[in-house]
Amino acid sequence: MKVYSPSDIASLLKVKESTLRKYSLLLENEGYSFQRNSQNQRWYSDNDVIALRKLVTLKNNGDMNLKECASAVYLWLKGDSVTQSLTVADNATERYADDITELRELIHKQTEMIGQLSNQLDKQKNYIDDRLNKHDEILMKSLRESLETKKLIAAKENKSFLKRLFNK
Numbered sequence: 599m600k601v602y603s604p605s606d607i608a609s610l611l612k613v614k615e616s617t618l619r620k621y622s623l624l625l626e627n628e629g630y631s632f633q634r635n636s637q638n639q640r641w642y643s644d645n646d647v648i649a650l651r652k653l654v655t656l657k658n659n660g661d662m663n664l665k666e667c668a669s670a671v672y673l674w675l676k677g678d679s680v681t682q683s684l685t686v687a688d689n690a691t692e693r694y695a696d697d698i699t700e701l702r703e704l705i706h707k708q709t710e711m712i713g714q715l716s717n718q719l720d721k722q723k724n725y726i727d728d729r730l731n732k733h734d735e736i737l738m739k740s741l742r743e744s745l746e747t748k749k750l751i752a753a754k755e756n757k758s759f760l761k762r763l764f765n766k
Contacts, residue, residue, distance in 0.1 A: 624668035
């Protein structure tokens with residue numbers, strides 16, 4: 599059986615050694631054990647490489663956090679992956695159900711707001727139309743009065759012209 603150093607595994611997995619250390623600690627917290635030398639440093643076997651690759655793959659998938667990934671890898675190595683995948687699927691379903699409920703509430707609120715805005719716009723349009731109609735009525739009334747005044751002045755001027763013409 600071949601044994602690998604932490605730097606070998608870090609370059610193989612394309613992660614930093616500190617990240618490898620973190621992943622190893624997560625797996626150890628779940629119950630997994632690594633070989634250690636006399637100075638208590640971890641050394642990795644082929645099986646460890648498989649476990650760490652599985653952890654990295656699950657992490658990159660993005661459906662679980664690191665602790666869940668480590669737990670899933672440990673259970674997978676023990677042969678209990680079915681139990682874990684069902685638990686993860688249930689958690690994801692609950693999480694997505696909550697997200698869907700939240701989105702529905704948000705859509706409902708936005709629909710109400712759009713309805714309110716539409717009502718406000720209708721009111722503003724009616725107000726503007728009423729004001730324009732009143733303005734037009736006042737303007738037309740002023741124009742008629744001005745026209746009548748001009749007619750009266752013109753009629754007076756015509757009478758005075760005729761009076762002057764016939765009085766001579």
